[in-house]
Amino acid sequence: METYNVNNFNQGIRSRTKAFAIGIYKVLTKVRINDLTRIPVKQLMKSAASVNANFSSATRGRSDPEFYSKICIVTEECDECLVWIDFLVDAEIIKQDDILLLRTEAEELIRIFSSIKKKYQQKLGK
DSSP: OOOOOHHHHHHHHHHHHHHHHHHHHHHHTTSOOOHHHHHHHHHHHHHHHHHHHHHHHHTTOSSHHHHHHHHHHHHHHHHHHHHHHHHHHHTTSSOHHHHHHHHHHHHHHHHHHHHHHHHHHHHHTO
């Protein structure tokens, strides 16, 4: 029977969040930037990078409350990525086919982070 290793799990999610941020970056480099598109494109990139940076920071936290706080931020930023992805697709700035896999990854990451958040809420008695 394989034992659960939190360090392996964290490394796997760090790799996924990094790949997610890089994937968003690569899609956004193909967008024609003008005064109107600059804002939502920048917001999506900032949110995607924040998912990666804050999860990495969370795994280096000094306490359970600090980890929980960072996971709350990660969950919110990941949700914000979905908002901006949908906006960019609906505004026809990005083609849905170009970002569909990344949208799916954002949804999966939200489920993971929401589950972690819920477990820590129970652990911390929140």
